[in-house]
Amino acid sequence: MRAFKIFLACLFFIVLSQACTKEINPEASFKGFEAPINFPLVRYNFSANPVNKAGFDLGKKLFYDGILSRDGSISCGSCHQQAAAFAHLDHTISHGIDDKLGNRNAPVLQNTAWQKYFAWDGGIFHLDEFPINPITNPVEMDEKMPELLSKLNANSTYRAMFKKAFNKDSVDYASLTMALSQFMNMLLSNQSRYDEYLRGNTSALSENEKVGLNLFMNKCNSCHTAPLFTDNKFHNTGLITSSDLGRATVTVQDSDLYKFKTPSLRNVEKSYPYNHNGRAATLEAVLKHYASEIKPGTTVDSRLIGGLGLTALEQQQIIAFLKTLTDTHFLTDSRFSE
Amino acid sequence: MKALKSKLFVLLITVVFFAQCKPESPAVPATQTNTIAIKFNHYIADSLLVLNTVNYSNSIEQNFTVDKFNYFISNIILEKTDGTSYIVPQDSCYFLIKSSNKASQNINIKNIPVGNYCKISFMIGVDSARSCMPASARTGALNVGAAAADMYWTWNTGYIFLKLQCMPIIPKGGDSSAAIPYVYHIGGYGGLNNPTLNNIRLVHLNFGENLNLIANSTTAQITIKADALKVLEGSTQVDLNNTPTVMLTPYSANIANNYQNMFSITHITN
Structure with a gap:
């Protein structure tokens, strides 16, 4: 019996020591910040604050x-x-x-x-x-x-x-x-199915999603510009105006009234509700707005006036594409978890 | 032995290198310098400002007390009678003056070349270049984690150049909880990517009599009056009830134009 206990203790230490060697030097295995090759140049000045x-x-x-x-x-x-x-x-x-x-x-x-x-x-x-x-x-x-x-x-x-x-x-x-x-x-976030498709795996997207991608490129990409899905600019997208003046709050220019920053659409499926005030609960509501609910206004983006002319089917196809921007790896990566 | 030889070699190279760096001509005698103290005294018209307890009135008979009067002074230039000037270096040219903090109202400008000075210029606020620098380059008076914590807009990155906060005077028996404070927070350096309001203002003050800075004096001082009432008066008469709050709006430029004229020299001490 005693020999068995010693055997168990030895086994425990062997397992423990092996578990330790796996993470022997977390500093060395930490890769720091690595920009994906298909992304534009970073704006953050990493030389002033490198990630360690x-x-x-x-x-x-x-x-x-x-x-x-x-x-x-x-x-x-x-x-x-x-x-x-x-x-x-x-x-x-x-x-x-x-x-x-x-x-x-x-x-x-x-x-x-x-x-x-x-x-x-x-x-x-x-x-x-x-x-x-x-x-x-x-x-x-x-x-x-x-x-x-x-x-x-x-x-x-x-x-x-x-x-x-x-x-x-x-x-x-x-x-x-x-x-x-x-x-x-x-x-x-750069490991969605869309990213896989960009990297050459043509079967990462279904035919329907590819149709959605084409529609997106024609109708949405000028503001939600791939691969980051934002143009880093401000637009009035014809929502009902409110007390929130948007960009004009900080620039004090009438030409910026009711303009808000273009949000990235990566992981948009998982980040509801939408718009600066969360007014749209679903992607369907957002697409319907762009198709036919643009309100007129002096600072409304000219590309949106009169709506984007999307049929119900096309709206669904764009939504199907948007869901390919969901990056499950990013959303569950334990390095970022609480 | 080999290691020792290589160490000696490194030593030799180092000695030769530094020998070459040695200036060949004898050093020019350093310019003699000294410190000038600048003292800011806060007023409401002709009375010294007393916070919270003393009642004041503006020229349209509106009565108030003053809770807070803070402002940034930066980029100081001292001009000599010969036309040359001394520019206070960037690492020591930002000051936050607070009416609640006596020490902040006395600033010392060190290492000023001796000579005959006749004029001072400075900026009210923080220049755009410094406003856009990383936090590690915004220390001392500009440290938003300490001295400048309540002089910074977090929703529109940048410093509040000047704060004047007043309270209306409630008649006896009146409801003081309903009193609406008069709040003037003026900032705006012009914007980094898109042009916006630029409320940076420059002040030029002639001394009247010259300040003759000599090497061993300990008394050189410029005494400046800052009249807080002029924030609200001048080219624009601010009606406290009509515009009780002014922050980043086009109207704020009027207030900046007013306070650009709030300083005057009251005394020059050699």
Whole structure:
């Protein structure tokens, strides 16, 4: 009996040691940021903030930590959920601290390194300057930046992680945002069936989806430009005008009234509801809008006036194509999971 | 032995390299420099500004108290009588002046060449180049994680150049909870990718009498009056009740034009 126990103990250690050798050096196996070859040049300046394992781990911990909010209740991950491509699943507008509501739909976070503007009105021009917006917004996380930095500085785990990632003895604003950018910049989505098709696997899309792809290229691609499915510009798409002035809020130009940033359509199937205010619950509703429900207005994009002239069948075919942009690998990648 | 030889070789190369770097002509004697203190005194017309407790009125008989009066001063240039000027270097030319913080109202400009100075110029606000730099290059007065935390627009990346916040005076027995504050947050550096409002304003002030900066003086000072009332008066008379809140709107340019004239020199000390 005793010999059997020793045998079991030995077996346990052998298994354990083998399990350890698999992950012998996570630093070495961490690949950092690698741009897909079919994507355009990145906009993010990686030379100023290269992604490394320590910075990524820190950014991920911060992303999922309620410490960023005034009362610890809201993290970035509360409204940016992986299964929805880091949008807020089934929420029309953002839902923050003390059950307060924002006025816009929480956008997806993916392929951030190619983004020229952040937020629906593009008021933020750099990814590093984005986190301070939800962190200090009274209806989102409602924290003050100096308070947050003191909380992080009082936490020995965070201090050690900032030291490791940025060689800083105390946590400062620049390192905080750079860590969050390192995490967000790793959120690459380029492994959908559409991407497989682009890489030469012609059977990755069905015939119906290929018809949808052709229609998309003719009708939608001028704004939702492949392969990122956005032109990084602002358009009035003929929604009912509201108190939200859109791009004009930040440019103070009448020519920008009711214009919003073109959202990427990658993972669009999983990031409902749609539009800046979450007004469209389904892709069917969105396509119907573009086909026949464009409202007139002085700043409405001229390409949309009178609608896109899509039949019901064509709308369905475009939707079939849009669903091929779902990147299950990205949506379930454990490196990004809470 | 081989290792020692190679170490000696490296040493030799290093010595030769540094010997070559040595300046050949004797160094020019360094220009003598000294510090000038700039003191900002806050006023409402002719009275020193007292926050919260003292009642003031504008020229259209609207009464208020002042809660907050903050502004950025940057890109300071000191001009000499001979026409040359000293440009305060970028790493030390940004200051946030707060009426609630006495220390912030006294700034010291170091390493100024001695000479006869007659004029100061500065920017109210933060220039577009610095506004668009990464956070790691926006430290000190510009650190949005500390000093500048409440002088920054997070929804439209950029600094608030000037903040004036006032409260209406509630008559005795009136409902103070219903009082609507008067809030003026003025910013806008012109936009990075698309042109938008540019509320950066430059100020030029002649000293009247010259400031003769000598090497061993410890008293050189420029005393400047900043009249907070002029934020609301001047080319545009701001009606507090009609425009109780002004942030990034076309009207904000009127307020920037007003406060461009709020500074005056009250004293020059050699």
